Amino acid sequence: MDITEGLQEYLRRKLPDAQCLEVKNLCRQAYGASRETFTFDVHWNERGEQKEMGLVLRRDPPTGLLDHITRETEFRILRSLEGCGVPAPKALWCENNPDVLERPFIIMERKDGFVTPAFQLVGGSNEEFRQLIAGDFVSILVRIHNLDWQSCGFDFLGVPAGGPFDYARASIVKWEKILQEVSLEPDLILTEALLWLKANMPPCEEICLVHGDYKSDNIMYNDKGIVAVFDWEMASLGDPHDDLGWVCMQYYAVDGLLNGMLDREWFLHRYEETSGRRVNLSAVKFWQVFSNLKMAAITLTGLHRYVSGASQKNVLAVLPLLMAKLHRDIIELLEF
Numbered sequence: 001m002d003i004t005e006g007l008q009e010y011l012r013r014k015l016p017d018a019q020c021l022e023v024k025n026l027c028r029q030a031y032g033a034s035r036e037t038f039t040f041d042v043h044w045n046e047r048g049e050q051k052e053m054g055l056v057l058r059r060d061p062p063t064g065l066l067d068h069i070t071r072e073t074e075f076r077i078l079r080s081l082e083g084c085g086v087p088a089p090k091a092l093w094c095e096n097n098p099d100v101l102e103r104p105f106i107i108m109e110r111k112d113g114f115v116t117p118a119f120q121l122v123g124g125s126n127e128e129f130r131q132l133i134a135g136d137f138v139s140i141l142v143r144i145h146n147l148d149w150q151s152c153g154f155d156f157l158g159v160p161a162g163g164p165f166d167y168a169r170a171s172i173v174k175w176e177k178i179l180q181e182v183s184l185e186p187d188l189i190l191t192e193a194l195l196w197l198k199a200n201m202p203p204c205e206e207i208c209l210v211h212g213d214y215k216s217d218n219i220m221y222n223d224k225g226i227v228a229v230f231d232w233e234m235a236s237l238g239d240p241h242d243d244l245g246w247v248c249m250q251y252y253a254v255d256g257l258l259n260g261m262l263d264r265e266w267f268l269h270r271y272e273e274t275s276g277r278r279v280n281l282s283a284v285k286f287w288q289v290f291s292n293l294k295m296a297a298i299t300l301t302g303l304h305r306y307v308s309g310a311s312q313k314n315v316l317a318v319l320p321l322l323m324a325k326l327h328r329d330i331i332e333l334l335e336f
Helices: 003-014 071-081 127-146 166-182 188-199 240-248 264-275 281-308 314-334
Strands: 019-028 036-046 049-059 091-095 105-109 208-210 219-222 225-229 236-238
Touching: 003 019, 003 036, 003 091, 071 091, 071 105, 127 208, 127 219, 127 225, 127 240, 127 264, 166 188, 166 281, 188 281, 188 314, 208 240, 240 264, 240 281, 281 314
Parallel strands: none
Antiparallel strands: 019 036, 036 049, 049 105, 091 105, 208 236, 219 225
C-alpha cells in the first residue's frame, strides 16, 4: 500500500472542508523503535484560503517491541495531557481499521525542534545550552509527577490497589512475564535481579503520573529549551521513583553523565529542590535495578524477533552488546 495515497484518502475524510488536499514530503524517521514514525506535510484549500500543517504518523510495525501496548492507550494519554502544562504533541486521530494503512496508527501534530541521542549531548560546543536542557529535563519531569492526574482524566491507566507494595509487585509480574516469553536462554544475572526485586519492594507513598521511558531520545528541544516529550506508551499511575530509577540507569549514560547531560547527584538534588519531594535513595536503587530488568525485556524482545526471522532490522543484531551494559549496571548495583 502506498502510504502517501492512503494518508490523502484518510485525511480527505477527516477534513471534509479541505479542497485539493495533498500529502507531501513523507519521510520515515530513524527514531521510534517501537513504532514506525513518519513526518509529512498536508496542503489544502479551505474556503479560498491556502492552508498547510506538519504532522507525524505513528504506525504499528508488522512486529513490534511493545505489542502489549495499544495505539488507543497512547492516543488517550496524549489527549489527556492537553492543557495540563506538560509539553507533548497534540493527538489528532487514532485509527485501528487495517484497511486504511494496513496497521493501527495515530496522527499527531508535528513540533519543530531537534531530537538528540545521549551520546551527542556530551562534549558539545555549548556547555551552557546543555545545562539549559538538563534543567528543563528535570523541571518537566517534576511537572509530569505534579500533574493532577485525576482532574486530567488519567484514571483509565489503572490506579494501583491492594496496598502500598502493589505498584512494585504488579510491575515485577508484568515484566517478568514478558521476560519469560522472549528469553532465548537462562540468564543468571536477570534471575538474581528478579529475586532481589521481589525481596526489596519499596512502598509507593504517592501515586503520580509516571512517564515510563523518560530519556534524552524522547524529548525535542529548540534554542529556548525543551518543547515536547514523546513516547508515552509506557506511562502508568504509580511511584515517581520509577522514573527516577529509569533516568539513573547507566544504559543511557555517557562519560558518567546520565542521558549524556546529568550528574546523578545533581539530578536527584535538583529533583528534590524543584518538586519538594524527599527522594528515597533505597527506592531509587530498587527502580534502577527494575529499569535494567525492564530494558532487558525490551531488548530481548527485539533479539527474539531478529533470531526468529520476524524482524529483519540489522540493528537488532547488536542487542547482545547492549545486554552486557544492563548486566554490568545490575552487578554494580547488587554488588555481586
